[in-house]
Amino acid sequence: xxxxxxxNQGVVTKIxxxxxxxxxxxxxxxKLNNKSIGLSIACDGVCLTLISYKSKIMEFYLSKExxxxxxxxxxxxxxxxxxxxxxxxxxxxxxxxxxxHIDAVGKVFSIKKIxxxxxxxxxxxxxxxxxxxxxxxxxxxxxxLTISKVTKSGFQVWxxxxxxxxxxxxxxxxxxxxxxxxxxxxxxxxxxxxxxx
Numbered sequence: 749x750x751x752x753x754x755x756n757q758g759v760v761t762k763i764x765x766x767x768x769x770x771x772x773x774x775x776x777x778x779k780l781n782n783k784s785i786g787l788s789i790a791c792d793g794v795c796l797t798l799i800s801y802k803s804k805i806m807e808f809y810l811s812k813e814x815x816x817x818x819x820x821x822x823x824x825x826x827x828x829x830x831x832x833x834x835x836x837x838x839x840x841x842x843x844x845x846x847x848x849h850i851d852a853v854g855k856v857f858s859i860k861k862i863x864x865x866x867x868x869x870x871x872x873x874x875x876x877x878x879x880x881x882x883x884x885x886x887x888x889x890x891x892x893l894t895i896s897k898v899t900k901s902g903f904q905v906w907x908x909x910x911x912x913x914x915x916x917x918x919x920x921x922x923x924x925x926x927x928x929x930x931x932x933x934x935x936x937x938x939x940x941x942x943x944x945x
Contacts (some may be wrong), residue, residue: 749835750790752843752885752892756917758791760807763825766881768812772823775805776831788848790832792916793833793890793927794818818850819925828916830890840846843886843892847932853877854888854902856924864909868917872928879930887929891915 758776774791780801787798789806794814802808815821835841854872861867870888872880880886880898887893891911897904912918920926 750795750846750848750890751835751839751841752793752832752887752890753892754830754832754911756833757771757916758806758829758831760823760825760827760829763823768794770810770815771799771807772810772820773805774829774831774880775803776891778780778806778831779835780806788834788845789889790830790834790848792819792829792847793848793887793929794820796849809834812856814850817853820852822925826916828919830915832890844887845932846890846892848890849929850927851879851930852928854926854928856920856922856926857902858922859920862907866907866912866917867896867904868907868920869899869904870902870926870928874929876930877902879934881931881934885931889916890927891917 756776756778758774761771761775764771764786784798784801788795789798796808798806799809810820854870856901857869857871859868880903882895882897882898885892886895895903896906907917
């Protein structure tokens, strides 16, 4: 479990592709060791299990399901990923509860700089538009953000300068792909009321 507050990033150094999965290697300054093997780490919002660690390079296995569900099907060497370690008991939650289970891949429609902040407009697949709620939390590339407006084709978020600089949002351009996770609490509430009908 994560909270969408990003303090670290990593760069993809190698990708080993197979028919039904792949292994990716990510270099970062996360303080890990061999005892960290088996740890869950959010990589651009995707919960992955660390399977090896050496010389600051982490190795993760991506199943076919993970590749299909996320933007990792288009992952390239030198891509920069937002990284987050799992929450510890007693940790302050500054963002919102994130599971690292991607619901859909979205796309940047526009980016506007207004004063010192940035207004991002994203397009998302039709099947998750009904789950978007104004002022609800949402995870974009593993970053906890707040939906400022629901649009016909997706949603908008405001990004402050600190978040823009400390995450890979500064690398996004029009048509860039993003990993999206809908707030798990809204999913449970929706499912509960759907069953009550």
